[in-house]
Structure formats: structure tokens, C-alpha cells
Amino acid sequence: MSAQNPAARTLNIDFMKWRGVAVIASLVLSLLAIISLGWHGLNFAVDFTGGTVIEAKYADAPDLNEIRSNLEEVGFTSPTVQNFGTTRDVLIRLAPLDKESGEAGNALREKVVEALNKDPALKPEIHRMEFVGPQVGDDLVEGSVIALIASAFFIVLYVAWRFEYRFALGAILATLHDITMILGFFSLLQLDFDLTVFAAVLTIMGYSLNDTIVVFDRIRENFRKIRRADALDVINISINETLGRTLMTSFLTFLTAVAMAIWGGDVLHNFGLALVVGIFVGTYSSIYVATALAYKLGISRADMLVPEKEGATDVSP
């Protein structure tokens, strides 16, 4: 361990050299995500659409078509009936229909149970039943959109206050990029998008930003420390210096997300999956999208020279 010049690192990858390729890749993927979202949309769960979901367990594998026709007979239009987990577990989805809210909801359950118990030999055990009124679903969509916008707004505000507006723009673009990717992923594979997945999306917003900020922090520090390098070099050095931490943290969070996606059961499966996707794109975007944009917008040493009141005030090399 001999004394080294701070600029000379064990790791020295020229990340910024590939930024052109990265920008194109990001644009293509984002476009794909947006097209898929426009085309298929998201497969919203009852939380957002309103309607009814029933999870039933049968003693023996039932005939799904029969369940479907039994449900149609009592007046449900186009019910979705599918297996999940085992062939004995059946998931039934009913669209919101007339007479479903309020008092009529009473009758709904009885009607469903009646339809399911039509063949007494196949009496199922109802594990879970959710009914969400159309109004509640609409309110949730509204609340979610507001939460997304508010998060984005406060994040920009915080980064602009802590760093600089160009960093804030880079950070928010990276964040939006990550969200687009997760939503695109869920749209492309038509995975259930429920409230827990939305919670994962918001979490990723904060998380991806966290990676970005660590890189920004180092860029600011290095701009003050390394006098003779140009902006591109400083950015490269900063990314290389923080790479160990970025990869390590992402990997560790990734491990917990994978644990939830694999071992967490149905409810946490999609939640974990959204996190896994988010962690991947979040790590990538904090290197390429955020910093590349900040660079493009012309971040330079002059912007960093005013020492902030907290943190890296150590200006001497």
C-alpha cells in the first residue's frame, strides 16, 4: 500500500466513452416500454380497476370451463377463471358489474358461492375474496398519480437544493427512465399490477436516486479536489471510485428483492420482481442517464466551487 495519486485508481473504466451507446440503448428501451404501455397498457389488478377477485381451493382439480359457465349462468359477464400454484387452486376475477356496490354486494357473494358450489362434490374453500367498488379504484389511481408526481417534485427540489439544478434534471430523468422501464416490463409481460407493485415503483424512485446521489456526491467532491482534469475525466474517476459501493449495495438489495420474489408467496412475488427490475435499471441509470445528462447540460468545476455547508468541505487534495 504505497501512496498514490488520487487520480490513479485500481479501477479505471472509461464509462463515459460508452455514453453514446448507452443513450441509444436507453432511448430504444424506453421507446419499447412506452409503445408496450400504449399498446397493451398495464394489467391493473382489482385495487385499481374495481371488481372482484376470489381465491378458492378445491379438494380435486376442478374443470375451469365448468366454473366459468356456472358463473356466466348466474349473470357474470366474461369471468376470468385460472389456476395458480396448483391445479386445485383457482383464481376467479369478475369485472365490476351493475348492482355490485353497497347492499347488492351482499347478493354478489352469495351468487358467487352458489355458482361455485353448484356441483356439491367439488365444494371449494374460499381463501380470499376481494371486492373493490369502482369509486375506490378510481380514487386509488388518482392518489397514486399524485404520489408519483409529488415524489418527483420533492426529489428535484431536494437535489437542486443540495447540489445543482443540472444534477436535479439528470436525477429526475434517471428516475423517470427507471419507472418507465419497470412499467414497460410489467406491461410487456402483462404481469398483475397491484398496489404493492406500485409501492415497489415508488420505492425504486427513492432507491435509484440514492445511487445517483452517491455518484453526484463524489463528482462534486472530485471537482473540488482534482484541479487539472476536465469534466469528463472527473466524472469517469468518480464513477470508478463509487463503482465498488454501487455494485455492492445494488447486489445486496437485489438479494433481498430476489428472496421476496422467489420465497415471498403470491403477494410479494410481483413486488419483488418490480424491485429486481428497478434495481438493475436504477444502477445502470445512475451511471449513464443521470451523469450523462448532467455532463451534457454542461456541469463544470465552476459550478462546484462554492463550498456547501455540510459534507465534503475538504477542498485540499
Place this chain on the structure above:
Amino acid sequence: MRNQFPLWKNILILLILTLATIYSLPNFFGEDPSVQLSPARGSVLDQALVTQSEKALAEAGLKPKAFELSEKRLLVRFADTDAQLTAADALKAIYGDRYTVALNLAPATPGWLRKIGAAPMYLGLDLRGGVHFMMQVDMEAAIKQAEERYAEDIRTLLRDSKIQYLSVDRDNHVIKVKFQDAATLGQAENTLKREMRGLVFSEESNTLTARMTDAEVREIRRLAVAQNVTTLRNRVNELGVAEPVIQQQGEDRIVVQLPGVQDTARAKEILGATATLEFRMVDTEHPTPTDETKTPIGSKLYKDRQGKPVLLQRKIIVTGNQIIDASSGLEQQSGSAAVFITLNGPGARKMADTTKENINKPMAVVYIENKNETREIGGQKVTTKKTVEEVINIATIRDRFSKRFQISGLDGTDEARNLALLLRSGALAAPVDIVEERTVGPSLGKENIRQGWRSFIIGFCLVALVMLFHYKVFGVVANLTLLFNVALILAILSAMQATLTLPGIAGITLTVGMAVDANVLIYERIKEELRNGTSPQSAIYAGFDRAFATIWDSHVTNLIAAIMLFGIGSGPVKGFAVTLTIGIITSLFTAVSCTRMMVNFIYGQRRGAKLWI
């Protein structure tokens, strides 16, 4: 000696960690299946009850684990669910009429922990099974009712003050009172203004228009929700559910959670029905018309159960709001089902006055139930309210009614019981609609707990392994810190008596991955310093010092998103927001102070030590 905390700091950190560990302990003791008795209608809880029930249970061949008498309930713990169910049946048979007997899963927290106020977290419905309802209060109906009340009060006041009026009508949120001439209008306006502070008046030719003030409308909305919450609470108590949750959400919604309830049909029948009664005199002065257009002024046409028209006076004698108690039973003479009703003071007075003046005249009981129908018209969802009003009973007044009287002529004992229950728990101030319902079976709840904690343990172990291999001694320190962080989260959640949900467990799992980030930041910084040739002690110092600003920034940004989650949704996702937020905050403390303390303890004294990192 830079890498040393002053003694007080070490003691403070150790104290916090000890407290965190102790207060997180109750969550690991599981639950006892138990039966709880809570007094209904004036029954008392005392030691005699304990002795009695102990004897009764012994006769049934049951040996309870413990009896716990508190101010609100008697809790009897059992070793298994079979004993619990048999005991509940046995106790219901003896005490069913005086106490509410409910099944409960009581936390098996040891006595010494309970003495210091330590209690486990409350498990959400997705983890313990049960029913969740969200109800919307129909504000429009509440306001309409208030306006009708005002219209009636105006009529009474004008009559009492001997002021002649032509008509009082309610129309589109205003009440219009028509008078013969401007003089009487002026007189009436003065009287009404003095008496009715909740209304604003305006005049136009010979019509006085009254409108509720904004403050009054707000007050009515507030009361409508508050009264509904109270009423729902009473109804839930009647259902015999242990630890129900009834709370207001937003401006006009109420959440009701009934852990352990599986029979949603009955729960909904009781919670959702907005039935009330009205007592009115039968209009005997006019012939009963065949259709509504020919109804004489001051009367209203109803139908009885058989669909036969009945003409009743518009004036209501007493409504369901004035009923204090109602019980079902059998009528002595005929032996048919009857409901015995007790009225409050003003109700009883009014009833007494009316019945005194109307002996030998018929009085009707009108049963009013509110229903909802949502239809799709041209892609738009339109909800229409439907009110079913029927005359369930007409009886001739034999004598002046006292506070207590009975209604007979019901369809059977079941109906009498349900009606009594509805009346007892009070009429809802405004109709409520169930807008969301979730039912989770108990086995699914157990499965959710199992999977939730399994993913947590696996996630934690994976993280711990990687940290151990990558950072050696420092990895051990980080893992201990993580463990303390989890204990701290559990302790805070328990102390807050927060509700743990499956996404809540996910929040804790995720926090493990995110909290360790602070350690990674510090360690990578230390490694970097070492690579730059800094001495171990300075490297440790610089690592903690320089990483702090970054840790702070990254925590704040994570926090922003986590807090935004509070704003949306209810139940499970809120649980995620809570655990994540607490986890982020506690990890800031543990990563900086606990890690530092342990690193100081290991390396702080050794000058030339080689760091195992």
C-alpha cells in the same frame, strides 16, 4: 485516540439497543387461543364471574391456561383451538345473553414483559384472516335528512307561534315557506331567525327561502361520519368480534376490520343495513287513495307487507334515533314474536303525548331500508339509491304509551331478533354503502406470515453471508448492526402498536438490503483510504467522517418516496410505508453509531493493527 466514543455515548447506545431488544421480544412468543367475555347492557365483570366460569368450564372438562380479568373483559386462555371452541360454546350457553362471547387470539407475552408495557405488534388482516370493509357515508342523504328535519321544525315553530303559513316545501337544498302576505312573512322571519341559527334566510314576494349555512353543512357531514362510526362500533360489539378496528378514513369513508370473522354475509347484513323505524299515525280522516297523486296534503301513501296501500300522516311521532334499547321476545297473549322498545326522554314524551290524544286510533310502524343499485348506462356507472319503506305493523293504541312498549306482528323470531339488533345499535345517521370488501381466510393468513418471514430470513442470511465474505471482521460488525436494526424496527413498531401486514414484512426485508448500504458506503470509503496509504486509524476515522454526508443524502431521498406512500391506499401498503420509513430512520442511527461503536471497540485501541476488511 480519535476512534473512541466518550463513555456516555457508549452507554447511551447500549441502553437503546437493550431497550430495543427487550421491547421487540413480545413478538416471538406467539398467541394463545382464547375466549373473551365483554359485558353487554349493564353486566359487571368481577371475581365472581371468574369463579363461576371456571366451574362451568371444569364441568365441561376443560382446563384453561389462565383467566385474566381486566376493566373491559375477561380473557380465558387455552392451550389449543379445540378447547377454545368448546369453551366458547359452553360460555355462550351460560352468559350469551349478558355478555358478548368472542373468540380471540391473545398474545402469549410473558408476565414480566407485560409489566413493563411491552406488547407485540398487531397483525393485519392479511396475516391473521378476517374481513375488511370500507364504507362510504352517503352525505347527500345526510344533508337531505337534516333539511327534512329543519322543514319539520319550521312547521312546528310557526304553528306554535300561531303564525299562518300556506306551505313548507323542501326543494333542491332550500326550504321554501309560502305566506299569505308580507306582514306575516316578516313576523315569521323574525321568529325563525331567532330560533334557527343554522339557516340563512332570503325573501322574495311572499316566499321565505331558507338555506343551511356552510358551517351547518360541514357540521352535519362531520356528525354523519362520527355518528356512523359510533353506530358501527355498537353493531360490531353485538357481533362479538375480538379487537375490531373501526375508524374514519378521509372525509366520508369508514373502515371496519373484523379479525377472525369468516361469515361475511351476516356481518354485512348487520353492518351495511341502514334500517330504521318510524312511528306514524294512520290517517283515518281521508279515504285511502289508489295512487300517490291523489294523496291528501299532510299524508303519505305507504304499502304494507302484502302490498296493500295504507295512508299515514306525514308527521313522524318518533324515529329510530330516539330508541335507547330494543330486545326481542315473545308477546305474552298471542305468543308471537315481538320487539320490546325503550325510548329516550324526548321520544318518550312525544310518544306519550301522541298516544294520550289518540287512544283507540291506529298507529303504524314503518320499516325503512336503504338499498343501492349501480347500473351502467352508456358506459357510465350510475348509482341509484333505492329506499324501501313498508308498514310492518298497525296496531290500535289501547293506552298511553310509557317509555317502554312493544311492537308485534313480525314475521318470526329471527326477524324480531334482527330488528331488535338494528334498533338497539341505533339507526345510522346517513346510509352507508360498502365500497370495498376483502376477506382473507385464516389458513391464507398463516401462509402469508410463513412466506413473509421465510423471505425475510433468506434475504437476511444472503446479505449477511455476502457481507461476511466481502468485509471480514467489518462484515461481522455490519451483520450485528443489521440485527440490531431489525430489533429496533420491531421495538418501535410494537411500541407504536402499529399493524404489521405482509407488505410491512416486505418493508423490513427491503430495509435490510437498504440499511446495509450505509455500512457499504463507510467500508468502501475506508478501503479507499487504505489504498491511498492512509494509516488504519485515520482510514477508519475518514471513512466514517466522509461517508456521512452521502449516507444522509441517500437516506433523505429514500425517505421522500417512502413518505409519499403514506398518502395513498390503506391497510397493507400503509404497513409497507410505515416499516420502510421507520427502517430508513433507524438504519441511519444503527449504521453510524452502532457500527462505529463496535469498530471502535475492536480497533480503537490498537495503533498499528491491520484491518480485516
